[in-house]
Amino acid sequence: MNSFRFLNPRHLVDVPNILQNPQIGNAVPIAGGTDLIGQMKDNLISPELIVNLKALSELKFLRHESQELRIGATTTLTEIINDPDIWMNYPALHEAAESVGSLQIRNVGTIGGNLCQRPRCWYYRSDSFVCLKKGGRECLSIKGNNKYNAIVGGGPSYIVHPSDLAPALIALGARVRTYGRSGEREMDLESLYALPSKRLMGETVLDKNEILTEIIVPKPVVGTRSTYLKFKEKKSMDWALVSVAVSVLLCDQTVSDVRLVLGGIAPVPWRVPLAESALRGKVVSDANLKLVADIALGDATPLSHNGFKVPLAKALIRRAFDSVCNSNSDHKTSMMV
Numbered sequence: 001m002n003s004f005r006f007l008n009p010r011h012l013v014d015v016p017n018i019l020q021n022p023q024i025g026n027a028v029p030i031a032g033g034t035d036l037i038g039q040m041k042d043n044l045i046s047p048e049l050i051v052n053l054k055a056l057s058e059l060k061f062l063r064h065e066s067q068e069l070r071i072g073a074t075t076t077l078t079e080i081i082n083d084p085d086i087w088m089n090y091p092a093l094h095e096a097a098e099s100v101g102s103l104q105i106r107n108v109g110t111i112g113g114n115l116c117q118r119p120r121c122w123y124y125r126s127d128s129f130v131c132l133k134k135g136g137r138e139c140l141s142i143k144g145n146n147k148y149n150a151i152v153g154g155g156p157s158y159i160v161h162p163s164d165l166a167p168a169l170i171a172l173g174a175r176v177r178t179y180g181r182s183g184e185r186e187m188d189l190e191s192l193y194a195l196p197s198k199r200l201m202g203e204t205v206l207d208k209n210e211i212l213t214e215i216i217v218p219k220p221v222v223g224t225r226s227t228y229l230k231f232k233e234k235k236s237m238d239w240a241l242v243s244v245a246v247s248v249l250l251c252d253q254t255v256s257d258v259r260l261v262l263g264g265i266a267p268v269p270w271r272v273p274l275a276e277s278a279l280r281g282k283v284v285s286d287a288n289l290k291l292v293a294d295i296a297l298g299d300a301t302p303l304s305h306n307g308f309k310v311p312l313a314k315a316l317i318r319r320a321f322d323s324v325c326n327s328n329s330d331h332k333t334s335m336m337v
Ligand SMILES: Cc1cc2nc3c(=O)[nH]c(=O)nc-3n(C[C@@H](O)[C@@H](O)[C@H](O)COP(=O)(O)OP(=O)(O)OC[C@H]3O[C@@H](n4cnc5c(N)ncnc54)[C@H](O)[C@@H]3O)c2cc1C
Pocket: 028, 029, 030, 031, 032, 033, 034, 035, 036, 037, 038, 053, 073, 074, 077, 099, 100, 101, 102, 105, 108, 109, 110, 111, 112, 113, 114, 115, 116, 117, 118, 162, 163, 164, 165, 206, 210, 211, 212, 213, 237, 238, 239, 240
């Protein structure tokens, strides 16, 4: 790891010009540092300046307003988990935050850092390899060990997006606010992410001088149920092999609204609008859930070692709907292989 300077900015308005300033050199934002320090140790980045977003008190808040939940980017995962209104009204978000890493990671890791964390592909993280995403000539996962890589949306890189919170928040209809040199932007969280075919070197549409400032989650319509199911390979802390976030509104046993987002299978959190449409207006029966799962994975083109993700994702989809629509069913947020 190289030596670097550490800056506690006083005002948000100064941050964009600090992050992109040739006189300062390569500067990156840090929040909890649980991923960023790993990136530095893995020699993925060698910043000259680290800009501490946690020094900005205006980025740390959690407010329940009449129509929405507003969460500042440096709010920690533990603060989200401990919020009783989130537990009650946004269960998918609570479960996703609770499923992350270890207690220590959740205590310092932030929601903004979770959404902006970098991929875990082992060719990317290892400094023994220079793959396409690090300026090399080819994606080493295609012919290599691709057990953890993407089965949809891949090419030319086949990373999977590692965030647990992103699928849950997208299922809940979240928007994000950003701040950069061009001022403030607001967009659906879904639109924050870019496929490798559009942006190979990064995973979001954020500019170098732009940071995430706030996550806004609309208040769910009364009766909306949601859940986040995560399948991990290890019993201890681990990223999702496959995960499923579901938000569903039932009217007389019929689905009147639904959002379905998959994690661990694509370079971005993978929403499946066709599968959602197939369930709207229908009852949640075994036959309909099988159809929805088949549609959701219809575009899957697994690599040589990750075909197992297709039946796994289909099973998790059925289990997630079952757990939200039949409240007596056994509902777990993580499971062992
Ligand atoms: C052992 C271990 C286990 C883990 N397990 C999981 C897991 O199960 N699930 C999971 O989802 N994650 C997991 N993680 C990733 C973990 O780092 C994130 O979950 C955590 O929330 C990141 O938050 P942070 O504040 O520490 O981010 P940081 O490390 O501070 O930042 C992460 C990245 O985001 C950028 N960034 C941070 N904040 C902003 C912002 N506001 N705007 C723009 N860019 C920003 C940084 O520059 C950096 O590139 C794990 C990490 C470790 C080390």
